[in-house]
Amino acid sequence: MESKDQKMLREFNLTLPVSASDIAPLKVGDAVFLNGLVFTGREGLYDMIFEKKKEPPIDIRTLGGATINASPTVRETEPGVYHVPSITGTASFRFAKYMSEFLKRYKIRFLIGKGGMSSEVYKTCFQPNGAVYLTTIGYGMGAVYGRGILGVKDVAWKEELGLAQAMWVLEVENFGPFIVECDTQGASLFEQVNDEINDKFLRLYEDLPKFAMKRMGEIGSAKEEIM
Amino acid sequence: MIRGTSILDAARELNVRAAIDIPKDAYQKVEQLSRQETNRLSSYVLGKILENYDAATKDRVAMCADTGLPRYYVKIGNDAVIEGGMVQLEKALRQATADTTVSIPLRPNRVHPFTRKDNNNNVGMHAPTVDYSFEPDVDWVDITVTHKGGLFGGDYRMLFPADGIPGLKRFFLDSLAEFLRRGMACQPATIGVGVGGTKDMCVRLAKEAACLRIVGDRNPDPEIAKLEEELAEIGTSAGFGPMGFQGNSAVLDVHIEVAYAHTGGMPVGIQQFCYAQRRKTVRIFPDNSIEYREDPRWFTPYYRRETIE
Structure with a gap:
């Protein structure tokens, strides 16, 4: 059994944009x-860019290299002015097929979302582009993540x-915590954890x-029957 | 007579409370799991989940930004009289959904499945879903709202009497394997298991069992209650924590509901209600007084009756 003080994770507080050397110390489980700008992207954004072949009216390359697979709750307080009280990530595996081109074209360092992707995607798409995957935690943490959002810069x-x-461009401060699921070595924390759990779990069968x-x-x- | 404006006002407030304030039973169970969890990653996440419950209530914001699909469960007393009838009640629930989507705000999740058109108010064809049940000898109306995500955590399978309880356990394990890894079900979750009825009935019962019974509640049938505890123990000892990290903290509770099935079949539905348990209930009396509560009390003896009456 671990004592309480061992339950803390190593924490990093980073300001965007980050360099390769800034993210090199990050290890899975950190x-x-x-801090800076983070933009949202999910089905709609990837569809516009990769299926409909349109470039976003906001130049993504100028935003700081961090994106989150998510959509916020939004209140329009007056025309064109938005308040974002909460945000939570959505499952990223559905967007894996776009990663190779997306990370490269828009110089993404941090892909944030729910639950990560496969280590194969990390090895072939993330590692070559110097990108890491940060998973949101718990996944229903709207209020805590909402506290890190200062405002909406653009939409x-x-x-x-x-x-x-x-696509929401959010101004954030102490926005987190996120857990490093894929570091610059391309390993997947979730896949490591699955390996640790499987023996015990499979015995239940x-x-x-x-x-x-x-x-x-x-x-x-x-061509076979299900009987 | 229960007025339409009373229903509209109550339904609005119901959505606010459901989206923001975690019910006590779920909070206390997560607290207990957090105290017991020894894995470093799982323990860290459980601590943050508790912090998020507190932040949502303090800041008056939605505890999860995926505010799911607002869904109403309406229990109507046999002697209740509603101004404008059931059509007026349905209109009030749709209006309250649209209003609170803007005011809380909720995320406008409901879109046309093909065109993906979003009315930006969570209202559309068959949306929000409204389910009904009835209660004899009373004159009130109970309305429960749940906000539940819906992409992961549920499954259906046609089993047969030959599969029996061992088959049910295998399917239960399959659903854990599918949706606890990487925490796709957003566990710790209440797992609802619906057994019997038809395909659609067992899936519906599973959802009601997961969402409309509080943590710690047991089925009144002692044999089913025993199976609930057995499945909860299997889910706990499976080795998962939140996010699929190692641990023993994936399950808030297991609830089983049954319906009479085809003599040759034993269909099973499984649903997982995540730790962001958005659920609240209001009772509206004929004098238009209202009482809010956290236990939906949806499964009454009448609702589970076996007899003709």
């Missing part, structure tokens, strides 16, 4: 807080994509019979 494609999918009827995915191919 906690990170960010793109609000009419086209709606409030939930628009012992003595449980197979299902009477199988499902697609449990048979070799679609």
